[in-house]
Every structure is written in C-alpha cells, then in structure tokens.
Amino acid sequence: MSGNREIHLASRPQGWPTAENFRLVSTEVPTPGPGQLVVRNRFISVDPYMRGRMNDVKSYVPPYALDAPLDGAAVGEVLASEAEGFAPGDTVLHGLGWREYALLDAKAARKVDPDLAPVSAYLGVLGMTGLTAYAGLLDVAAMRPGETVFVSGAAGAVGSMVGQIAKLRGAGRVIGSAGSPAKVERLRALGFDAAFDYHDGPVYQQLKAAAPDGIDVYFDNVGGEHLEAAIGAMNLHGRAAICGMIAQYNATEPPAAPRNLALLIGKRLTLRGFLVGDHNHLREQFVRETAGWLRDGKLSYDETVVDGIEHAPEAFLGMLRGENLGKMLVRV
C-alpha cells in the first residue's frame, strides 16, 4: 500500500484560482479508532460552492483552512471499520473528499447501494446535485405544469437536471443557456425546447427569442446579466430560485447587478436564494422519483471525469471555467 495523497489549500486565491493555490501532500493511510471508518475514495466531487470556501470570510460553511486538506463530497469503499453497521467493502457517501483515504466518524457516512446506480451517481444525479435541482425547481420556485422554465448554466451538473426534471414534471417549455455550441447541442438532445450560447449575443434578446411569451420560473446558476435578463422576461408572479452566481465567484470588482429590480413590484416577482441543506425533507421523495426516471431511461446525466487525485485542482479549475459537461468528478 502506497500511502495516502491529499490536496491542501496552499494559499487563498485572489480572483481566479490557479494551480499555485493548491498543494499535493503525501501522508500515511490512517487507521480507524472506535466508531470510525477508513474509506478508500473512488470519486470526488468538485463544485462551484468550494470557491467561496477558499476565501477567508464567514459564510454558510466555514472557510477552508490553509495548509490543511480541502473537503467535499466523496464516495468510496470502506477499507477498515471500527464501527457497528459498516464492514469492509461497503460503499459509502461522505464529506471528506480531496484525498485518497478518508478517516471519518461512522455517523458522518451514509451507505449507498452500488447495484442501484454507478457509485459516481451518488455525487450527482442521485446526490446533492440532483436534490439541488429537484428542490430548487419544485419547492423553492414551485414550478407548476404548463409553465415556462429558464435555467442558466444548463449544461452543468445541476442545470441539466433542472431542465430534464422540469420536462418530466410537465413544464410547458424549457429553455437553457450554456457556454459553447457543443453544450447547446447537448441541451437539445436532453430535451430542452430551446437553448442558446450566451456568447452569441445579449442574454435578454436571446431569451426573449426563445421564450416569446415570457418565462414563469428562472433557475439561476449564473447571476449577473442572466438574472437581469430573466427578471426582464418574467411573467406576472414569476419566481426565481437563486442557486448560484458562478459568474461572479472570482470577481475582484463588485459584480454587475440587475438594474431592473423595480420590475419585481409591478410583476410581483419573487427571488429566493436557497441551499440544498434546507431541503432534506425532500430527499426520500427525490430519490424515489429520480431512481424511477433513471430506471425507465427518462433521465440522462453527463459526467466529466478527471483521473488522479493529483489532478483534482485542474478538475476544479476546469469546472469553474465551464469545461465540464454535466458533473465534474475526480476518479482516484
């Protein structure tokens, strides 16, 4: 056995992160104490929210510490267990990614069924990503059948689920924006009624062309110009679920802000920010419904996989630049 390798935060990024902000560190493979497990990670998730945790500011989760391993969702097999209910070979989902071997309290691990779906799915379509899409669309934005839905960052892990779930739940029309012609093509293949590349022109004009009768729901992964365009295109009583604002995570200047917020009044619009952690009451319903869609072949999901813990920083940086189609994962 060749030891453990993990990624530390070497310095806090100013604006866009670079490879220099990360450090690959070799350590010993840990040994579990009472009530603990050691897990050999197989897939590690890299997600937009991690960028915020690299800043030294108070937020909904504490910032990452310098010169310590990063963390985040991961899935792997139990290598050694000193905890009741867990045996070597069990597949578990947990929060200590960014490393090859994780030492964790058994209560911080959740067993998942590797026969129901590929284990990587528990980081995406059947995991936090999928629940984010499901809860944001159906609970936060309260989408109703027949409505028109717009999602930005639609080829990403969350966005591609939002669009498909909207169609499966009876949306009248689903529109997605993405950052390349290949992604736009993929959205059409996933069943989006319309899709556009935001590089091709002002978002508002493209959105109005795609949704001449306006939109009822906006699922925001991007912020900035996209949010302003969505507010402009919204119908009466429209709702926006604000999930992410990736356009500004690396901004060093104050970001562009929607200048048309006065429309909230006359159109009676609601903008609501959310975190998936507040919606765990939906998890059971979400897993049941989503597993059914997967089984019936009604839901597709994309993964972009980077191999090797040593390439996790590149995977993260590539995800921020939008190089992924669907869920960005590191296989270790």
Place this chain on the structure above:
Amino acid sequence: MSGNREIHLASRPQGWPTAENFRLVSTEVPTPGPGQLVVRNRFISVDPYMRGRMNDVKSYVPPYALDAPLDGAAVGEVLASEAEGFAPGDTVLHGLGWREYALLDAKAARKVDPDLAPVSAYLGVLGMTGLTAYAGLLDVAAMRPGETVFVSGAAGAVGSMVGQIAKLRGAGRVIGSAGSPAKVERLRALGFDAAFDYHDGPVYQQLKAAAPDGIDVYFDNVGGEHLEAAIGAMNLHGRAAICGMIAQYNATEPPAAPRNLALLIGKRLTLRGFLVGDHNHLREQFVRETAGWLRDGKLSYDETVVDGIEHAPEAFLGMLRGENLGKMLVRV
C-alpha cells in the same frame, strides 16, 4: 355652482416631473346617467406609483393618457345619484381623483363611514396605504413576533404604518430610515426603536449600528442603496417585501443596483415584490384590526394636506421630493 376643475397630464415627464407637465382645466359639473353618481371630492390622494403611470410604458396599470384628467384614489360626498343604494350626502371612496367633481358608475364607489374616522383616513391609514403596509409586512414578508424589522421611507404614509404595525404585532425591534432630522424625530415619537437620516452617512453603516444583530424583515419603499444595505444586514432566512423604489422613479440613467445579491444564496433570503391589489382577501381583517388600534389610541398617523385642486401638481411633486410627513393629500 362654479363648475368643475381637474388636472390633466399636459406632457410626459422626462426624469423629474415639473409643473409644466400638468394643466388645470375647467369643465362642467357632470350629471349622472342611470346607475351613476356624481361625487364632490373632498380629499384626493397623490401617491408614488402615479409617477410610473406618467410614462408611456406598459405596466400593471395602464399609463395616463395625455390631455385627459389624471386619476387616483379620492373620497367625497355624493352630490347626485341615479343608482340604487346611494343617496346625496353619502361618503364614498373611489378612483377618480385629481378633479373636484367625479362622474362614476356606482359599482366603482364604496361607501365609507364618516363617523368611524375622519374621511381622509380612508385614503390612508384605513385605506390602500394602510392595507399596503399591513399586507406587505404580515403576508408578503410574513413577519413573526420577536423579529427585527427595517423600513425605508419610514416617515411616509406606508412606512409609518409599517413600523407601528410591526410593533403592535410584536416585532422585537423596528428601525426606520427617513430623509430629514424632523422625520427621524417623528419616527422615534411613533415608537420606532431606532431611526436615522439616510443623508447622514452610508445606509449600511447606519443600519448596522441600529441593528447590530441584523434584520429579519425589510420593507422596501426606496430601492437602490437601501436595498443593498438591507441585504447586507439580513439574517438567515430574511425576507424583503418590495413595495416601492421611489429612489429611481425619476431616474433617467439605469439605477444603482444591489451588488450583493449573491448573499441571497448563503443567507437563503427572499425578495418579493407585491401590489396591494393582490391582497384584498386581507381587507376585512385589516380594517377590523386597524380600526381597533385607532380606537384604542395605539396607532398614529400623519397627514400633510395641500389645499386646492390647482395645487395638486405641487402636492404630487412635493411628495416625490419627500416633503410630506405621512400621507400627502389634496383637500378640494
């Protein structure tokens, strides 16, 4: 009888309106047809939303026509009636203000009780103004006892009600902003726990000093810097009822926009625009509760009264400039 006088829109304002945008016109006192009333108006309401109707843009109410009388809430006595259920001398509330005599269909008039409160109160504390405050605070923002509430434009007709209703409904702390030392003093007399003049420094700093533990509810009459400050000061799960954005109604440039909307996500904030017309289901409860507070001397309201229909444009312009304390009215 000396004829009728009314105010017409002579031209559409560009930016701040001026007296030249209005015209005083003399006409005949009308005669009612079948099912109609003629009302001698006594008080006419001038409100911020009217500025929007002076632009030639589609909104939640149609724009005012050029060279025709403006309209808006008014209260007066029936002079002549050709409608069942209405007799000369009845006091009625209706929507044809900006004139001395109004000809209207009886179904567009609502009888009010002049013995319950001064008739002007039906344009303010017991009318649309009061219901706007009540519905926005309790329904749209869903204020709960113990919470901290911030209201901008707090010395205005709506704002002063919001603050007092918040206290009466058990808010833990109520903070108001206004535009002059006299208004700030008035807010303290009305029972606000803290009040500040937004000219005295950045809104965010003043708000944080007044609410060191943050705010839970923001009632927005102003927009712009106030909204950004409120978002910055909000606690987890905070809610903003967006009622007005008077700071930008006369703007000819795109208005300042909150640059901190990404906080909506981590703090799970909700911004919701509303119009009082969507909340008529609360009217009965509102009148009952508010009339009780008035009777018990628990609710105060201010009126700034300008005399003479010929001065209605000045009253409107003064209201936009914030020269009123409480409800701005024209007595005719």
